Amino acid sequence: MAWPYVADDTSDPLLAADAEVWQPFTDAVRELVDACVQSDVDADDVRAAQADVEAALARLGKARLSTTLGQSGTVGSRRRAWGNPVIGVRNPIAPPLHVDSDPAGRAWSDFHLGPAYEGPPGLVHGGVVSLIIDQVLGHAVGAGRQPAMTGTLTIRYERGTPLGDLRVEAWVERREGVKIHAGAHVLGPDGPTAVAEAVFIVPRRFRDQLSDGIGAADQGSTQG
C-alpha cells in the first residue's frame, strides 16, 4: 500500500512565508490553551472570551484543507510535520519540541511542559511522557534515514515527571534485519523519570528501499 501523500510542490520561500504566518498564530492558540486551564476570571469574562473564540473559529472555518497536513506533502516536504502533536508548527497541542539528532542515531530535546500536560498533581500525564518519547525515538531511528514505525514501546515510569523544564534523549541500540532496537529516557531535575525500550520496524512496503547491509544485523550503528 502506498503512503497517502498528495504531491506538494510548494517552494521553500513560500513554505517559509506560510510558517511565518502560522507560527505566531499557533503560539497564541497555545497560550489560549494555557489560559483555559489556568485562568481564574469570572463567568462573564469566560463567556465573553468564548464569543471571541467562536468569532475566530468562524473566520478560520471559511476554508479548509482537503487532506490532513501530514498527507498534504511529499515525503521530503517539511509541511508534513506541521500538524505533528509534538513538534508541529501548526499544532498548539505540541509543546512544541525542537529535536536535534545526529546520523549515529541519537536524538535529544530540551523542552518545557506546563499545566496543560498535567496528569497526577504537579506531574506530567504518563501518556504525554509516552508521546514525547515515541516522537524522539522516531527522530533517533529516522536519523539513519530509514523509514520505520514504532512496533513495540515499553516504558518504565521510575518516578513522577515534574511539570517544567525537562530533557529527553533517545538512541539506536542495534539493528536486526528489519527491526531497530532503540532506547530513550526523560530527565527531570533529579535524573531519569521514565526509561523506554522500543522496537521499530521497517514496514513491509518500504523494505525494497533497504540499502545493502541493513538487512544484516548491524550492532550499535544506524548507518546503512
Ligand SMILES: CCCCCCCC(=O)SCCNC(=O)CCNC(=O)[C@H](O)C(C)(C)COP(=O)(O)OP(=O)(O)OC[C@H]1O[C@@H](n2cnc3c(N)ncnc32)[C@H](O)[C@@H]1OP(=O)(O)O
Ligand atoms: C519524524 C518522526 C515521527 C515519529 C513518529 C513516532 C513514531 C510513531 O509513532 S509510528 C506510529 C505508531 N506505530 C504504528 O502505527 C505501527 C502500526 N503497525 C504496523 O504498521 C505494522 O504492524 C508494522 C509496520 C509495525 C509491522 O508490520 P509488517 O511490516 O507487516 O511486519 P511483518 O513483516 O509482519 O514483521 C516483520 C518482523 O517484525 C516483527 N514485528 C512485527 N510487528 C511487530 C511489533 N509491533 N513489535 C515488534 N516486532 C514486530 C515480526 O515478528 C517480524 O519479525 P521476524 O522477521 O523475526 O519474524
